Amino acid sequence: MFFRPALFKNRGSFSFALFSRMLPFIFVVIFTSCSKKEFSVPEVNRVVVWTSCSEFAQYAELFNKTHSDSPIVVVYKDNPAEALPPAKDEFPPDIIAGPFLRTDETQKYLKNLDYFFDRRLLTSQSFYPQLLESGRFHNRLFLLPVSFNLPVIIFSDSNESFVTDSYTLSIEQIRSIAASYNQKNNKGSYTKIGFTPLNNPDFLYLVTKMNGVDFRDEKNRVVWNEERLNSSVTYMRNWFIKENITAAEEQNFAFKYLFMPDYRKVTSDRTLFAYTTSDVVFMNMKDLDLNIDYRWIADEKSILIEDSYMMMGIYKKAGNQSGATEFISWFFDSENQESVLARKSDLNLNTEIFGIAGGFSALKDVTEHILPVYYTQLLSNLPPENMMKVPQKLPARWNSYKSIVVQPYLSDAISAEEGETVEPISELEREWRRKVFDN
Numbered sequence: 001m002f003f004r005p006a007l008f009k010n011r012g013s014f015s016f017a018l019f020s021r022m023l024p025f026i027f028v029v030i031f032t033s034c035s036k037k038e039f040s041v042p043e044v045n046r047v048v049v050w051t052s053c054s055e056f057a058q059y060a061e062l063f064n065k066t067h068s069d070s071p072i073v074v075v076y077k078d079n080p081a082e083a084l085p086p087a088k089d090e091f092p093p094d095i096i097a098g099p100f101l102r103t104d105e106t107q108k109y110l111k112n113l114d115y116f117f118d119r120r121l122l123t124s125q126s127f128y129p130q131l132l133e134s135g136r137f138h139n140r141l142f143l144l145p146v147s148f149n150l151p152v153i154i155f156s157d158s159n160e161s162f163v164t165d166s167y168t169l170s171i172e173q174i175r176s177i178a179a180s181y182n183q184k185n186n187k188g189s190y191t192k193i194g195f196t197p198l199n200n201p202d203f204l205y206l207v208t209k210m211n212g213v214d215f216r217d218e219k220n221r222v223v224w225n226e227e228r229l230n231s232s233v234t235y236m237r238n239w240f241i242k243e244n245i246t247a248a249e250e251q252n253f254a255f256k257y258l259f260m261p262d263y264r265k266v267t268s269d270r271t272l273f274a275y276t277t278s279d280v281v282f283m284n285m286k287d288l289d290l291n292i293d294y295r296w297i298a299d300e301k302s303i304l305i306e307d308s309y310m311m312m313g314i315y316k317k318a319g320n321q322s323g324a325t326e327f328i329s330w331f332f333d334s335e336n337q338e339s340v341l342a343r344k345s346d347l348n349l350n351t352e353i354f355g356i357a358g359g360f361s362a363l364k365d366v367t368e369h370i371l372p373v374y375y376t377q378l379l380s381n382l383p384p385e386n387m388m389k390v391p392q393k394l395p396a397r398w399n400s401y402k403s404i405v406v407q408p409y410l411s412d413a414i415s416a417e418e419g420e421t422v423e424p425i426s427e428l429e430r431e432w433r434r435k436v437f438d439n
Contacts, residue, residue: 045070047323050080050093053310053357058340058349063330070323081396084109084315094318095327097357099308101143102134102393103217110142110313111321117141121329131362134390135311144332147359148309149278150383151206151297156266160293167381168298171207174273179243181272190245190253194272197236198247198415199254201407203275206297208232208410209304209391215406216392222401222429229425236414247415263290277306278383279354282375286351294381302389307398309390310357334365341374350374397436404432 047070049056060072075091077083080098084106096110113135116122124132127145135143153169155162162177163169169177178194185191197203209215213228240247258265262274263284281294296303312331314324330336337356344350355375360367360383372378395401409425416422 045320045323047072047094047320047327048091049074049095049097049327050077050083051075051095051097052077052080052099053097053353055353055357056097058343059331062336062339062343063327067326067330070320070326072327079396081106092317092319093315094320094324095312095314097146097310097312099310100394100396100398101311101313103396104137104393105220106396107137107142109316111316111318113141113144113314116144116325116328121325122332126332126334126363126365128362128364128367128385128388130388130390131305131309135313143311143313144328145362146310146312147355147357147361148388149306149359150303150388151306152276152278152281152294153273153297154262154266154276154281154292154294155273156269157291157293158269159266159272162272163293163295165295167295167384168303168387169295170299171210171297174297175239175243178273182243182245190249192270192272193245193250193253195274196250196254196258196271197239197275198250198411199258200275201403201411202277204236204410204414205402205407206275206304207236208406210297210299211235214392215394217395217398220395222395222398222405233410233413236410240414251415263288263292266292278360279358282377283351283354285377286354286375294377296381296383296387298387301387303384303387305388305390306359307391307394307402309359332363334363334370337361337363337366338370341370345374400436401429401432404435405429 049060049072051074054076056074060074064071075093077098079100080093080096081100081103084096086092101110117124122144128148131145131148132141135141135145153174159181162181165173174195181192181194182190183192197207208229211228211232213224213232215222215224217223240250257268257270260268261284262276262280265271265274267290275297281292284290285292312328314321314328318324340356341350355361355371356366360371364385368382372382405425405428409423409428413422
């Protein structure tokens with residue numbers, strides 16, 4: 001029962017290759033689910049962690065080596081926020097770690113964590129302040145930030161002359177520089193297109209965020225700024241019109257030349273730019289020794305942290321709060337996170353999951369001074385602390401909502417021909433609700 005085949009498929013952040021290489025060293029069992037009857041680990045003093053991040057198995061193994069009195073047991077959950085509260089026959093967590101925990105509904109199941117700082121178990125100066133502040137509800141701290149990622153534009157080293165800014169690029173800069181790269185043959189067909197935004201729904205969504213559409217969770221409903229949404233669609237449509245690339249031409253070009261990973265797109269020279277995120281680019285750069293460079297995508301003041309940044313809290317009815325406190329205090333120690341990174345490097349595991357829990361550490365010292373030792377590409381362009389901005393509170397099912405409602409609407413609305421009817425986003429939302437809540 002404990003090692004179900006479904007667990008080891010490439011599902012979310014969990015990788016079979018990663019687990020198989022870690023297996024000889026792990027002294028903790030990962031469960032896909034665990035009822036009270038099936039839970040075989042001795043109950044005395046154990047600390048149960050619900051998480052969507054498989055790498056917590058490594059953290060538990062290292063912690064358990066020196067804390068046998070409060071062993072960590074990791075329970076894998078696709079979406080810990082959605083799993084609360086525990087089912088009646090399910091063994092409850094002590095710690096919850098995952099994305100999209102910043103909802104009013106989830107907060108009801110979490111303990112106030114201000115005591116970590118009142119007792120000086122942790123110091124606020126260790127964290128990026130905007131990340132730490134995002135874990136507050138009504139001036140009380142319920143969540144601690146674990147890791148985060150940032151939007152990145154990548155390009156081949158051979159094309160670095162097109163990019164004059166050394167650290168960031170705005171959406172408008174990406175647009176104008178990409179247009180200068182476009183080329184046609186003598187038949188009028190494109191042989192090079194600097195950037196194909198319609199080929200990347202995540203980039204279209206990023207444009208809406210940077211334009212202030214402000215998707216957010218309010219009273220268990222997703223709301224947004226309709227005017228800014230419409231202006232985002234208009235902006236992207238004008239991108240095609242003014243740069244003389246129709247949506248159909250871009251899609252045909254992408255189908256013909258860009259059916260490959262992002263890093264190969266830019267090294268093929270068919271395109272100048274590709275959009276990705278920091279976890280993907282640094283994992284690939286570490287693993288494949290690529291001749292690519294990157295810039296953070298920013299407006300004049302901000303770089304928007306990815307929606308799915310990870311946080312950690314203690315369950316309100318935790319059976320072992322003292323053990324949970326001990327593990328969290330241990331985890332948010334830069335020396336212990338350095339030990340995690342060193343071990344990953346020794347076992348060649350740092351090409352499977354980037355950094356700490358799949359991203360930059362929320363501890364400034366780790367991201368600014370320790371991570372660059374293991375990911376040397378960071379030495380030239382570290383995340384600028386003063387520009388990073390956390391996203392709005394989003395619902396636990398945001399990834400589903402975004403992929404089924406927001407991104408299809410954007411793709412259809414931007415690529416629609418003159419006079420063509422586009423299914424309203426409200427109707428897409430109704431369809432999503434039927435799929436999610438009526439099944």
